[in-house]
Amino acid sequence: MRARYNGVASWYAARSVNWAEDNREDLLGLLGPGEGRRCLDLGCGTGNYFGLIAETGRRVVGLDRSSDQLRFAREKGDVPLVESDSARLPFAAGSFDDVLALWISTDLDDFGGTLREIARVLRPGGFCYFYGAHPCFNGPHVEYQDDGGRLAHPTYRQSGWHEPSAWWGGDGIRATVGMRHIPLAEFLNAFLTAGLVLDQVVEPDSGPVPAALAVRARLAA
Secondary structure (H helix, E strand, C coil): CCCCCCHHHHHHHCCCCCCHHHHHHHHHHHHHHCCCCEEEEEECCCCCCCHHHCCCCCCCEECCCCCHHHHHHHHHHCCEEECCCCCCCCCCCCCCEEEEECCCCCCCCCCHHHHHHHHHHEHHHHEEEEEEEEECCCCCCECCCCCEEEEECHHHHHCEEEEECCCCCCCHHHHHHHEEECCHHHHHHHHHCCCCCEEEEEECCCCCCCCCCEEEEECCC
């Protein structure tokens, strides 16, 4: 299957300039210090988070399926970059101290397979950091309301790829590249099935209804 962001990377790069800065405090709080830790930014896209990850002292490697996105990531500094499918990572077992999966769950064809690969490439005691769309309140099943609320349509229970819906509208991510969805139970069970132990779960959003969910999970030593 063609990488969905090939052909729209310029649009995405222009749209996402400030996103890492918008998430800065929440992400730094989730990550904590990581001096010298080897870290995989899985689904790195245009490399917007490289600088923030480096601030924690981690040594980052970027991976994305989209060659078009990686063109922009190369401009973000001297970071090793790999083009690959997230469910078939080209790294040996135990290669990384940390793996970050930032805002990618709605793009992945195989979320469970990706988490199993993350667990494989983590060293014992290493951490997986997920930060992305809230399975309940953000995604293809959600219609945003004028009062800041969210209307969850019955398609919430539809796991996987969603066809465009009337409430998508606009020129955002959903309308441009489409969206997959993972209901909350399937999302959490994917961590457990992969052998990852949940260490912290946060809804890092200042609004009345959270748009994001953050998870820190550890591979048992």
